[in-house]
Amino acid sequence: MWPMLSKERAYAIIDLVLEEAKGYETAVIVQGGNEALTRFANSEIHQNVQASSMDVTIAVTRGHKRSAVTTGLCTPEGLRRATGEALANLEFLPEGEKQPPLVGTPPEIETVSLDAELEREFTAENRARLVARTLATLEEGYKAFGTLAYNVNLLAVGNSRGIRRLAIQNSVNYTALVASAGGGTGYAEARSHRAGDLDLAGAFARAYEKARLNRDPAELEPGPYTVILEPLAVGNILAFLSLMGFSGKSVQDRAGFLTGKMGERVFSEKISITDDHTDPNTFTLPFDFEGSPRRKVTIIDKGVARELTYDLNTALKDGTETTGHALGISPMSGMTPPVPLHLVMAGGDQSLEEIIAGTGDGLLVTRFNYMNPVNPRAAQLTALTRDGLFRIRDGKIAGAVKNMRFTESMLHALNNVEAVSRERYRTGFFNFGCYYVPALKINDFHFTGKSG
Amino acid sequence: MRKKLESALSYLEGLKVDYADIRVHDITDEAYSTEDGRVQAMIDHRSRGYGIRVFLGGSMGFAASQDFEKMEQTVRDALAIARASRLAQKRPVKLASRPAAVDSYRTPVEIDPFSVSKKEKLELLLTADAEMRQAEPGLFKTAGTLDFRREEKIFADTEGSYITQEIYHTGGGIKAFAADGRDRQVRSYPNCFRGNFAAAGYEFINDMRLVENAAQAAREAAALLKAEECPSGRFDLVIGSSQMMLQIHESVGHAIELDRVLGYEAGYAGTSFLNPGMEGFQYGSEHVNIVADATVPGGLGTFGYDDEGVPAQRVPIITGGKFENFISCRNSAAVLGRLSSGAARADGWSRIPIVRMTNINLLPGSMELEELFAGIEYGFYLCTTKSWSIDDRRLNFQFACEIAHEIRDGRLTGKIYKNPIYTGITPEFWNSCDGVAGEKYWQMYGTHNCGKGEPQQLGRVAHGSSPARFREVKVGVADVK
Numbered sequence: 001m002w003p004m005l006s007k008e009r010a011y012a013i014i015d016l017v018l019e020e021a022k023g024y025e026t027a028v029i030v031q032g033g034n035e036a037l038t039r040f041a042n043s044e045i046h047q048n049v050q051a052s053s054m055d056v057t058i059a060v061t062r063g064h065k066r067s068a069v070t071t072g073l074c075t076p077e078g079l080r081r082a083t084g085e086a087l088a089n090l091e092f093l094p095e096g097e098k099q100p101p102l103v104g105t106p107p108e109i110e111t112v113s114l115d116a117e118l119e120r121e122f123t124a125e126n127r128a129r130l131v132a133r134t135l136a137t138l139e140e141g142y143k144a145f146g147t148l149a150y151n152v153n154l155l156a157v158g159n160s161r162g163i164r165r166l167a168i169q170n171s172v173n174y175t176a177l178v179a180s181a182g183g184g185t186g187y188a189e190a191r192s193h194r195a196g197d198l199d200l201a202g203a204f205a206r207a208y209e210k211a212r213l214n215r216d217p218a219e220l221e222p223g224p225y226t227v228i229l230e231p232l233a234v235g236n237i238l239a240f241l242s243l244m245g246f247s248g249k250s251v252q253d254r255a256g257f258l259t260g261k262m263g264e265r266v267f268s269e270k271i272s273i274t275d276d277h278t279d280p281n282t283f284t285l286p287f288d289f290e291g292s293p294r295r296k297v298t299i300i301d302k303g304v305a306r307e308l309t310y311d312l313n314t315a316l317k318d319g320t321e322t323t324g325h326a327l328g329i330s331p332m333s334g335m336t337p338p339v340p341l342h343l344v345m346a347g348g349d350q351s352l353e354e355i356i357a358g359t360g361d362g363l364l365v366t367r368f369n370y371m372n373p374v375n376p377r378a379a380q381l382t383a384l385t386r387d388g389l390f391r392i393r394d395g396k397i398a399g400a401v402k403n404m405r406f407t408e409s410m411l412h413a414l415n416n417v418e419a420v421s422r423e424r425y426r427t428g429f430f431n432f433g434c435y436y437v438p439a440l441k442i443n444d445f446h447f448t449g450k451s452g
Numbered sequence: 453m454r455k456k457l458e459s460a461l462s463y464l465e466g467l468k469v470d471y472a473d474i475r476v477h478d479i480t481d482e483a484y485s486t487e488d489g490r491v492q493a494m495i496d497h498r499s500r501g502y503g504i505r506v507f508l509g510g511s512m513g514f515a516a517s518q519d520f521e522k523m524e525q526t527v528r529d530a531l532a533i534a535r536a537s538r539l540a541q542k543r544p545v546k547l548a549s550r551p552a553a554v555d556s557y558r559t560p561v562e563i564d565p566f567s568v569s570k571k572e573k574l575e576l577l578l579t580a581d582a583e584m585r586q587a588e589p590g591l592f593k594t595a596g597t598l599d600f601r602r603e604e605k606i607f608a609d610t611e612g613s614y615i616t617q618e619i620y621h622t623g624g625g626i627k628a629f630a631a632d633g634r635d636r637q638v639r640s641y642p643n644c645f646r647g648n649f650a651a652a653g654y655e656f657i658n659d660m661r662l663v664e665n666a667a668q669a670a671r672e673a674a675a676l677l678k679a680e681e682c683p684s685g686r687f688d689l690v691i692g693s694s695q696m697m698l699q700i701h702e703s704v705g706h707a708i709e710l711d712r713v714l715g716y717e718a719g720y721a722g723t724s725f726l727n728p729g730m731e732g733f734q735y736g737s738e739h740v741n742i743v744a745d746a747t748v749p750g751g752l753g754t755f756g757y758d759d760e761g762v763p764a765q766r767v768p769i770i771t772g773g774k775f776e777n778f779i780s781c782r783n784s785a786a787v788l789g790r791l792s793s794g795a796a797r798a799d800g801w802s803r804i805p806i807v808r809m810t811n812i813n814l815l816p817g818s819m820e821l822e823e824l825f826a827g828i829e830y831g832f833y834l835c836t837t838k839s840w841s842i843d844d845r846r847l848n849f850q851f852a853c854e855i856a857h858e859i860r861d862g863r864l865t866g867k868i869y870k871n872p873i874y875t876g877i878t879p880e881f882w883n884s885c886d887g888v889a890g891e892k893y894w895q896m897y898g899t900h901n902c903g904k905g906e907p908q909q910l911g912r913v914a915h916g917s918s919p920a921r922f923r924e925v926k927v928g929v930a931d932v933k
Contacts, residue, residue, distance in 0.1 A: 035907060037906060037907055038536075038537075039719075039906055040540060041714075041715050041716045041717075041718060041719070042714075042715050043542070044540055044541045044542045044543070045511075045537045045539075045540045045541050046512075046545070046716055047512065047514075047716075047804060047906075048511075048512060048513055048514065048533045048534070048536065048537045049513075049514040049515070049516075049533070049803075049804055049907070050514070050515050050516070050529060050533060051503070051515070051516035051517070051802035051803070051907075052516070052517055052518070053501070053516075053518060053802055054518065055499075067494060068493065068494065068495050068496075069495070069496045069497070070495060070496070070497045070498075071497070071498045071499075072498060072499040072500055072501065072518055073498055073500055073518075074518070078498075082496075082498070085496055086496075089494060089496075089570065092569075092570065092571040092574075093491060093494065093574070094490075094491060094574065094578070095490075096490045096491045096492075097490055123536075124513075124532060124533045124536040125532075125535075125536045125539070127536070128536040128537060128538075128539035128540050129539055129540075131539075131540045132539050132540035135540060143715070145715060145718040145719035146719040147719060147720075147906050149906075149907075175719055175720070176719070177718055177719040179715075179718065185718075187719075253593065253629075253636075254592060254631040254636050255636055260633060329493055329495055330495075335485070335492060335493050369722065369843055369844045370840075370841045370842055370843070370844070371841065372839050372840055372841045373839060374839045374850075374852055374871075374873060375871060376636075377634070377635055377636055382839070382841045382850050383841055384841070384842075384843040384844070384848060386722075386843070386844050403843060403848075405841075405843070405848055405850060405875070407850065407873075407929040446929075448850075448875070448929040449848055449850065449875055449926075450848070451843050451845070451847055451848045
């Protein structure tokens with residue numbers, strides 16, 4: 001039985017805080033979540049959890065001072081105390097940077113997208129049945145691992161200029177890893193906020209098929225290879241490109257690879273990347289954590305760096321307007337950079353099957369493990385392949401290969417794109433956000449090590 | 453509160469559950485960030501709630517809520533989830549035994565960090581910032597952070613335990629950035645990841661001497677921008693404690709987690725190259741002695757009891773290079789018929805406890821730092837983590853550091869290189885260790901952002917070490933053509 005994540009409750013919290021902070025420039029963010037996750041390992045459920053939570057962020061501004069308090073104590077008393085703390089901090093805070101004015105228009109943006117079928121079909125009992133059904137398809141010698149999660153998320157924003165924002169959405173995330181007794185693994189995911197889009201059995205079958213193929217892996221020496229990165233692998237790379245370089249903050253900090261390169265061709269003309277929450281394959285979030293309307297941003301247009309994503313503060317610094325990508329504050333990291341969450345990479349005109357068929361000698365990569373930037377200014381990343389690395393010879397999968405590590409500049413790799421797949425898949429951006437990406441065939445991709 | 457928790461547990465006992473526990477976490481955080489002489493963020497955070505874990509007929513269910521008035525409903529939710537789990541379960545979940553405890557624990561602190569004024573904390577960061585600017589006016593950016601946490605926890609279970617704990621964590625650090633049209637370099641003090649953290653009070657910040665160390669960080673950042681790229685090839689390395697912490701974390705700490713070994717994390721964080729029965733495996737050279745020590749003062753993995761009510765322990769992990777023990781929770785230990793090592797922790801009320809590193813420490817050797825250098829004809833002394841990556845079985849790692857100090861003919865030359873990267877295979881690397889510096893060089897570094905579990909949890913762990921020497925390590929990637 002979930003507590004209600006309702007518009008009425010969220011707006012009542014916002015109203016209470018604004019009343020308590022009357023006379024101050026005040027912004028209130030309410031984040032609520034009901035999350036339920038069934039986790040299976042060794043072909044049985046081993047963890048099964050649910051948690052409901054609500055957190056409120058109160059940010060008050062006076063002149064060049066800004067103070068923020070977040071609290072999970074959402075009773076009137078808890079909210080009054082938190083507001084009082086935020087106001088008290090203004091008394092001793094030194095003057096900081098010029099603060100942008102709060103968002104004032106439009107007065108209201110609301111979107112409620114609750115798929116009744118998801119709610120009905122993904123109860124704890126039904127999740128367990130779904131997991132059991134897929135596990136029953138495994139032959140002896142194979143085991144499965146993964147998760148089936150059902151989430152309801154609420155984001156509400158209000159401020160002393162009178163705006164109100166609300167987004168409520170439910171979604172399902174499914175991950176499946178199948179492992180053979182010999183150690184070969186395969187992996188696939190499915191995620192959507194629409195029940196009709198979910199094909200859990202199909203995802204499980206893909207993971208299973210990869211695990212079957214992933215046997216007796218050959219060991220290859222490091223060096224440059226032609227690779228076909230499946231969408232999960234492309235999504236891994238895109239997430240780090242986004243963190244390293246797609247926000248205005250990354251250029252202002254001279255930290256990202258697009259520093260000094262805006263307007264230039266940085267990738268192959270086959271690469272176009274937008275951030276577009278209106279694409280039906282991402283998820284709907286028409287405003288950001290400051291209440292600004294979220295707009296579509298063309299980040300890479302046929303290889304040319306066109307636009308970056310901004311929040312109010314970083315836009316003020318660059319003398320531009322926010323694109324509606326604020327992510328608020330975090331006690332872990334302070335101000336969170338305005339990173340895009342809804343990246344869509346343009347597809348090509350060949351199917352993945354055709355791309356494989358047209359490859360004389362290459363490597364097919366399922367996904368990567370533990371990716372991290374090595375040199376963000378050079379867009380240099382490193383990671384290891386995981387859950388299925390296959391040799392392609394004469395247009396066919398010729399066998400499995402032991403996992404390998406790449407260390408490569410994406411400024412190099414994404415200029416060597418030979419083909420982009422027509423079909424695209426939804427992939428995750430860490431624990432939130434949703435991308436829609438194709439597979440890529442890249443030449444001269446540098447593997448620098450092999451797994452032990 | 454105690455009456456409320458005991459009432460819920462009595463209800464569950466009446467239903468003949470195998471076992472149940474309730475954890476209440478009340479967390480207060482203060483986080484400060486400054487950039488370029490200004491306050492970038494000052495955030496107060498409070499999180500309070502409870503989680504109920506029920507084992508019924510060999511199946512587990514967990515439900516968590518912030519609403520203490522609805523505890524009965526949360527109990528029913530946990531029961532329903534446990535019943536659902538049975539639908540896809542082959543073997544009953546078992547828990548290793550341990551004595552019930554009624555006890556309390558508090559992190560020893562000299563200065564309660566919440567008793568120090570916010571103004572004083574900000575002034576410290578702004579003063580350190582000014583010192584960096586004064587030392588190197590051309591710096592592109594300067595930054596500083598302070599973090600304080602008080603976590604009040606209650607653990608109660610159907611076996612009769614009732615444990616209260618008050619844990620304090622304190623952290624801080626500064627960063628100097630130098631940048632030009634082509635490059636950006638950073639130097640952090642005392643470490644990256646928002647500095648260094650300890651289970652301690654404000655005395656930890658005072659001892660850190662941020663202001664006194666600001667100028668050196670600034671000068672090194674500026675020098676790194678002009679420095680040459682670190683050469684590629686095979687070299688002898690001395691690795692400083694501020695990088696050893698990550699080396700231990702990734703290539704030992706995660707590999708010895710029994711839940712990974714048993715496949716519980718296979719779909720996400722990964723597994724391990726270790727298997728039950730590998731006790732005695734030559735993990736490293738004779739110089740490598742590593743313990744998991746939740747009792748050592750000051751570590752982020754130091755506590756009175758873990759989140760399953762198991763007392764803090766000091767467990768030998770690698771002795772004289774030989775692997776001895778995994779770290780475990782009650783469930784994973786029971787699978788091997790062993791007792792829990794007391795390493796189950798949750799990152800808050802809304803998550804279940806999972807196997808977490810405590811303080812995984814490399815014990816000091818007997819060498820002077822200069823002796824480590826003296827044994828190297830040509831190599832590097834690497835400090836402070838900059839980038840990290842390792843495979844899902846914890847074998848192939850690649851780490852980058854902020855700075856490489858050149859060693860030639862047994863001495864530091866004073867020359868530095870930027871962007872040093874080194875890579876290796878876990879057992880080969882640890883077996884190449886031929887010296888660890890002595891106790892006076894030993895230092896513990898804490899980190900608060902170790903990701904694991906689904907839904908993801910951020911663990912707080914620490915790693916102590918002295919600088920150590922490793923032979924013929926692969927450095928750089930430029931030579932891989």
